[in-house]
Amino acid sequence: MSVLTLQEYEFEKQFNENEAIQWMQENWKKSFLFSALYAAFVFGGRHLMNKRAKFELRKPLVLWSLTLAVFRSYFASDKTRHRDWSGSGIIEYSSYSGNCQSLGQLSESGSDGDTIFIILRKQKLIFLHWYHHITVLLYSWYSYKDMVAGGGWFMTMNYSVHSVMYSYYALRAAGFRVSRKFAMFITLSQILQMLVGCVINYLVFQWMQHDQCHSHFQNIFWSSLMYLSYFVLFCHFFFEAYIGSKMRKATKAD
Numbered sequence: 001m002s003v004l005t006l007q008e009y010e011f012e013k014q015f016n017e018n019e020a021i022q023w024m025q026e027n028w029k030k031s032f033l034f035s036a037l038y039a040a041f042v043f044g045g046r047h048l049m050n051k052r053a054k055f056e057l058r059k060p061l062v063l064w065s066l067t068l069a070v071f072r073s074y075f076a077s078d079k080t081r082h083r084d085w086s087g088s089g090i091i092e093y094s095s096y097s098g099n100c101q102s103l104g105q106l107s108e109s110g111s112d113g114d115t116i117f118i119i120l121r122k123q124k125l126i127f128l129h130w131y132h133h134i135t136v137l138l139y140s141w142y143s144y145k146d147m148v149a150g151g152g153w154f155m156t157m158n159y160s161v162h163s164v165m166y167s168y169y170a171l172r173a174a175g176f177r178v179s180r181k182f183a184m185f186i187t188l189s190q191i192l193q194m195l196v197g198c199v200i201n202y203l204v205f206q207w208m209q210h211d212q213c214h215s216h217f218q219n220i221f222w223s224s225l226m227y228l229s230y231f232v233l234f235c236h237f238f239f240e241a242y243i244g245s246k247m248r249k250a251t252k253a254d
Helices: 004-015 019-027 030-049 058-081 087-093 100-118 127-146 149-172 180-209 217-253
Strands: none
Touching: 004 058, 030 100, 030 149, 058 087, 058 100, 058 149, 100 127, 127 217, 149 180
């Protein structure tokens, strides 16, 4: 049984979940429009920045990363400490039944601000970055409108990993020297997150067969495909960033 704080209780009284679901169902195709606008910003922004000097933006980046780190840490701890972790509680937690879960899923769009900093600071923008943002937007909207199971787990994993990741970004932006092993740990955590995401989809599929939670095959299929693609891309990133680069340096030294 969840134990709500006074602030959470007041929010749940004000938040009309049924209206939110109805709006998402009626407008979910707009997610493709927003994705197209995001892609246009990515490639258009890079083209414009090619003609001008980069912005430093170090202090705003520290504030941005630190804010997201605190936000993600709070919600990660909130998702875990206010839940019943018995067998029935786990099944309940896997659904989208809670207002906070619905809000959390939509809050993922806040991470899109990272792209602005990357473009304005003329940093390397890899395929994994913008592909991840677009597919998360599409899948989050697609899942929210149908209120399918699994979202609680996905959000908790994401908040947990992101709380560490944005803490790392904040330290780096502030000028602190952070061990390379810390970055490797974050990427490995993301790879593990993708594997666990596939396992959760399998469990949801099993629970769905026994009418223990609500979902449908199409959602599980697209979610699994998304997580598998992330797994491949993060593995490739890990190899290129931490193993391939080391091998190339060793080759040059010889």
